[in-house]
Every structure is written in C-alpha cells, then in structure tokens.
Amino acid sequence: MCSPLAPINILVTIDANYLKPLQVMLKSLFLSSPSEIFQIFLMHSCLSPSEVNEIDTFVRYNGHSLFEIKIDERCFCDAPLTKHYPKEMYYRLLAFRFLPAQLDRILYLDPDILVINPIKELYYTDLSGWMFAAAFHDILLAKEINRLRFRKYDIKEYFNSGVLLMNLDILREQVDEQEIYNFIEENKNNLILPDQDILNSLYSKRIKKLDEFLFNYDVRYFKSRQIVAKKRLSMDYIINNIVILHFCGRRKPWHNNYSGAFHSLYKHYEKLTFNNQFHI
C-alpha cells in the first residue's frame, strides 16, 4: 500500500467532448484535498496535442502533474460504441497494462463528477485480495434490467464503474485479456453500458463494495421522482460528508437545459475552474 505521503494517482479517460468537464472535476478534486499532491494519468486515443496541452497546463497551474498515455487506435476497435459511450470508456479495464510498473494503486474517476470532500479515505481503502473497489447503485430499475440481461453470469450486485479504485498489482497478475475480448465478442449486441457491463460480468466478485452514498452519490437520488434511493440524505449532510457527487444519466450540469439540486454548485466549480480564481 502507498504511504500517505506519496502522491495520489488518478486515472481519467476522455475524448474531446469531455475536455471542459474533466477540468471541472479535477479542480473540485484539487480544492477538496488541498494538502495532497496528485498525479493525473490521462489515457486517450484521439485528443489533439493542443487538447492534451490544455489539460497539462491546467493541471500544472494547479500544482500537480499530468502523464499522457496515448493508446493505439486499434485497441477495442471492434467493441460496440454509442454516442454516449465512446471507446475511451473501455480503457480503464486494461489500464494496468499502460501504467508505470511502480504504481500499486490508482483511482479512476469519470469526468461527470464533483469531488466535494477529501479523497484520502477513499484512495487508501484497504484492497488486500481485491481487484477493485467500487460502489453499486442500488436502484431497483437498474438492478432488474441488468439481472435480466446478464442472468447467465450470476451477477449479485451491479457496480457503477464511474468511481473505480484499482489494485494494480493484482490486476497485472490476474486479469486475462483474452477473457475480455471473448466476452465482448459474445455480448457485443447486448452491451448497454459497455465497460461497466464487462466489469460486472467478469469481475463483480472481485470488487470490494464502497459506500455508494459517500463515494459515488448519484445526484438523481436527491428529490427525484424517477429514482428513489433507500436513504434520503439532507443537503446539509451531503455537502459536509459526501465525497463524490456523480451526475449520472444523460442530462449533464454543463448542458444549457440542465436543472437539478446541485446545478448552482456545479456552475460555481466551473467558474473557479475557468476564471483562474485560485483563492476559492
């Protein structure tokens, strides 16, 4: 396990559509853990040099380090893609192959996230014997859909892959790449959330369960009629305790027509990100 004095390793994988949201997510991460040093690993296949430079400048200006990992375009070229699930989403499954050998853990974060409290407890979760740590979203609808789709794979819990802590030593030893390719080949017409489906189908028993409210809070839980969480949290509790707000679903807080309980907070972080206001 890393020493608490070591840098915190963060993995992100985006295409050009997520350049701005990625910076907002990173800004919120930096601000909520002001005494940590971060190493950001940016895996991609299609960002331009100027786009990578934009992220690099931003990360360095905030006092942290960026490492670019450019992936060969032929990887996963037969995997199913949709508008909302670009190819980069697969990369996290095989990230361990592309990361420096001395890294023993890394935290993957989706770009549609705000980190609003310190990340340390999540990052240093004990991973002994586990491949990953993640939260499963206990939404009846999602569980039912996925139980039906993947019944032959004996999935008891359906994890969300948007916040994924990786035990790189175990992944290097035990992940069989061919198994992933076979799974994609067998299921390519049946994948809705491709990398998340693969993760759950092949590795759900190797994933340590995180508290979904603290570490991957689906913002739609707050006062939604469509998606009802088992636990109702107050705004006071959320702001003071929740580490990660996840803007799941198709409606995103950087879209013009978005509305939601955390819209003002998201726009606040967006302002801090792009107005170079480093005091707040």
Added chain:
Amino acid sequence: MCSPLAPINILVTIDANYLKPLQVMLKSLFLSSPSEIFQIFLMHSCLSPSEVNEIDTFVRYNGHSLFEIKIDERCFCDAPLTKHYPKEMYYRLLAFRFLPAQLDRILYLDPDILVINPIKELYYTDLSGWMFAAAFHDILLAKEINRLRFRKYDIKEYFNSGVLLMNLDILREQVDEQEIYNFIEENKNNLILPDQDILNSLYSKRIKKLDEFLFNYDVRYFKSRQIVAKKRLSMDYIINNIVILHFCGRRKPWHNNYSGAFHSLYKHYEKLTFNNQFHI
C-alpha cells in the same frame, strides 16, 4: 470618493439569531473579492461579549478588521418590532451618526446574502448627489401592496434595503432624525418591513437605482411560480455575473426544511465558513 486602494467598509446589524448566517455572508464576500481588504462595522445592542468575540475572531482569521458599534438600547425603543424584523433593522437608517467621521461611504449588507462575484463595482458606484444606492425589486405583488399602503407618500419605486450603499457625507448633512421619529410615530401600526418602509417613504427620491439582478438578486426569481421576474436568467449567467444572491422571504437556506436552486451553493459556503477550509 474612496481610492480603490482603500479598505472597503461594510456595515452589518444583527441580533444573536443571525450570528452564523452573518459569518457565511462575510466568508462569501471575502472569497469573492480576494484582493480587497474589508473593514466590518458591526452595529448591535444585544450581542454578548462572547458573540461579538466570535465574529471578531472570524473576521481577523480571514485577514480583515472588525469594529464593534454598540448602540444604546433606548434608541428606537418605541418602534414597531416583529419576530422577523428585530430592532437592529432600524440602525442602518441612522448608521451615519455612529460611524467614524473619516468614512465617506459604507455598504450595508443583510446577513441572508451570498456575495458570489467581486464587490468592487457596486462599492465604488458614483454617488454624487445621492444619499443611497439600492435596488428595487420589481415584483408586482410587492409594488401593489406598498403603493396602497404608502399612497400618501408618493412612492414611485419600492427599494429593497438589504443591499444599501450609503453616501455618509450627504447623510450627515441632510438626514433629519426628527423626521424619522415622526414618521414612525405616525405609521407604527402600518409598517410591515419597518426600516425599508421608512427608507422608501422618506428617501425614495434620494436613492440611486442599482441593477436589481446584478446587485440584489432575489433567489425566489429562479423558477418560482409565485414570484415572476421580468427577466429569466440562466444558472450559468447568474453564477458568472450576479454579485449578490439575496435569500429574501421567510424560508432561509440555513433552515432544515429549505429547498431551492441555490441550496447546495449556500451549504457549500457554510462548510467553507465553519470548517476552516481557507483553500476554497
């Protein structure tokens, strides 16, 4: 007029119920104008020494100065009071009497406010010839009620006194204290928002009109069915341009049962205020 290098003078007048909201308001003010130095003048009659000390410690810890102005309890003792409008609300009308002679301007701010963008433009508004600068809330309901109540005073516009920039030189010269006492005596059964009613009845023609959206934005304008603003602003515009969010009305964002579009943002500032997070 003050030089832009001089400290910015802020007037606040609270009772013990508003100790916490006052600190949140001040924290948002300090964070949104990080290069300014503030002098906070706290007028009160009934705060305990430990309560004043709490505010003083907070303001000094944030790098600014507090000046206590304790008011004789006999001032305004016959003025009408309600639970929601404590005696301190009158103080701003005669604040000029209690402030140091060298001050030429001061900005009064209610405690149910967030300042989310730099205050400089508002503070240095040209006040030549004006007693005050304030915004009037162009709400049909409020205008109608107040037109009826004060028809004999020929009020064309009804200003909100929650954000009130004062020209202290003119106030010292021209405000007739006896006129205020006479007005209270004549109208004490008819005052709903006491100090605001007095301000509008006696001085509305001496108040320079501020942009109500930029400098005193009633948060109930945002998606309310009850109160319809003439102009609909997007969350993006509000967060990047509006200087002052004013949580008008009885429902306040520090109450447990509050809900509203700026609840998450308010709770965020509340966390920054009381968790000693000086990095964000």
